[in-house]
Amino acid sequence: MGWTNVILQGVLIGGLYAMFAAGLSLIFGVMRLVNIAHGDLIVLAAYVALMVTQTLGIDPLTSLLLVTPVMALIGYALQRGLLNRTLGDDLLPPLLVTFGLSIIIQNGLLELFTADSRKLQAGAIEIQTFQLLQGVWVGLLPLIQFVVAVAVIAGLQTLFYRTALGRAFRATSDDQAVAQLMGLDTRHVFAMAMALSLAIIAIAGVFLAVRANFDPSIGPARLIFGFEAVIIGGLGSMWGTLAGGVILGVSQAIGAQIDPGWQLLAGHIVFLVILAVRPQGLFPKVSG
């Protein structure tokens, strides 16, 4: 049953990768902005959660009630105050500005919190496990994390296709000028998308920080995982993003089982193979 366990762990961590990816894919879909600071914003969310849990003495999962709206507000302000000014026909300015933002966030966190590794303590829930099948054990926390990831993806899917805000996102993505003609203030629509992206980042950041140690420098690697999950799944498909995260997680788990040094390498190799064989991703959005 060794391999069953390995694959199951890979699937569960894939949920976390899908959450890294969902916000990234949302922003690219709505405004063609590649957010290089995405990973660092995840780490920022982890530090915000660290401050909240230490100040209020609440557990990390409860702290989400505060961290999520705070991050969403930061996202709205970031878009209105900075990123909207970089958007235009050229893809390069937002790329450069978010790259700069990434460096600023990393160094800001380094100044405030030092380079020490931190971790959020969730208490007994961290080590609780139960037996799923004979010989197959699941940790409660990874399971919660996966269920939350599926809920986030399902929620995004519903929001996109069943609500007025989702309609505004899709219309703005299709044609900004006509969206304005229909009474949509695209600056506000973009800011709402960024707020939503950072709300998802908050959830991902807290689960990341409960699961493993973090320090100010680990953002860019999370960005890579997010990118890889998006590309594997295919741009523009939320369930594809979940599948992409799961494939990445399983690849890494299998790699690590063969040789602990191969964990990240196996993920990158699977990503490269899929990119080479099927550059549109496994589940691209069906057009028309």
Add this chain to the structure above:
Amino acid sequence: MPDPLLEVNAIDAFYGDFQALFGVSLRVEAGQVVAVIGANGGGKSTLLKCIAGLMSPRRGDILFDGKAVGGAPAFEVLAHGIALVPEGRRLFPSLTVEENLLIGGQLRRPGPWTLDRVYELFPVLAERRHLPAPSLSGGQQQMAAIGRALMSNPRLLLCDEISLGLAPIVVRDIYARLPAIVAEGLSLIVVEQDIAQALKAARQVYCLQEGRIALQGKAAELTRESISAAYFGV
């Protein structure tokens, strides 16, 4: 003369260094249909873009119901009650027909136009409400684009080249619905290359040539000769 609903006073508009409009003035009374005709590149679409808020005129002003709207962004202009049916229809391709209409109505301005009323005006849209917008024929897409603009319950509707790329019989069919739209108290500016259609639909006609008003008058009083002179500048 009553106060006009829309008053465009001597506007100049530019694309970079290229001047597209030279001191263009135009008036639309409440309930009136005005046609703007002219050859390609005459500045017709630019004029509509300035009125709808997609472009800012560099000089001159635009008054809507006495309020200055020149240079305001499009989403604010729409809130005042000016809606544009853009050239080439430009429906949102990833939205269904009904979602396109709902986007048009999302400001919730009160008025006679609702989903049901639009479906009544264009019954074919009701049959295809759940299909993606690009699956409609050209004429149906034009109906959807008009319906989408009506959903905002505008007081002034701007129609840019409704007949573009459509079969004459479809164009006639769409123009036949315009009186029903005007009957709800709307004013209309139609920009057309199809002069016969424009003269039939409108009471007042302006002809734009190379960014200037070359001719204006009552549709009934303009002769074919004066129009072709203004059109071609001969």
